[in-house]
Every structure is written in C-alpha cells, then in structure tokens.
Amino acid sequence: MSRPGTRLDSKKVNSELFTLTYGALVSQLMKDYENVDDVNKQLERMGYNIGIRLIEDFLAKTGSGRCYDFRDTAEKIQAGFRLYLGITPTLANWSASGDEFSLQFEANPLTEFVELPDHCLNLKYCNILTGVLRGALEMVSAV
Structure with missing residues (x-):
C-alpha cells in the first residue's frame, strides 16, 4: 500500500x-569520437534517422494533412514538440517574407541536468533535434 504524497509522477x-x-x-559519443565536431555530426545524423521514422507516427497520431503554407508547417513542428517532448516552443522572429522563423524554448528537457566541461564548449548538445526536424521535413517534401 502506498502512502499519500509519496507517489512519483510518472511523467x-x-x-x-x-x-x-x-x-x-552524448557522453558515450564524446568518448568514442573524442572530437566535438564529429559528435555534432553524429548527433545530427542520429536525429535525422529518428525524424524520417517519427514523421509517420506524427501523421498517424494527429491526422495531419499536407501543410498549406510555411506558417502551417511551423505550427505542426510546434505540435510535434508538444506531442513528443511535452514542451511548446514559441514561434518567433518571423522574417518579412515569412520564410524563416525561430523556435524559442523556455525549457528544454534534454538540458535539464547538463553541465558541459570547458573542452566541450563547441558541442551542439541538442543537435539531435535539428536532425529530427530535417529528417521529418524531408519525408514530407518540405525541405
């Protein structure tokens, strides 16, 4: 029997x-490659491989159809972060032509307990996310 107040939040x-x-x-990749640039490339490559598979799951779960414009694409990317990471980035810094924007994160679960040593200052710790986006967008011909 569990006591009230001691149950862990499963999420x-x-x-x-x-x-x-x-x-x-990431730590193991740093040991294996020893070069920060190689680790950055490997994280992006891993993310790409995840993205090309994850897009099918996203489309099945959300019932999303084809994007009408770039703003619609941005909103679906935002929905993907909410669905898979439980965070909702802000869509900001739209270019005048509407073909560029920034994703701004108030919190990033990947970096919650991270402290990088000085020799890792060039490490793109969350580079896996850029790979996921590239892979997913390529699969739906958005890139």
Missing part, C-alpha cells in the same frame, strides 16, 4: 529517465 520520472539516457548517449 516526471519518464522525462528524467529520457534526459539522463540522452546525457549518457
């Missing part, structure tokens, strides 16, 4: 497990 536990597992992955 919080899952998020922390994901964060720590990702940190262990």
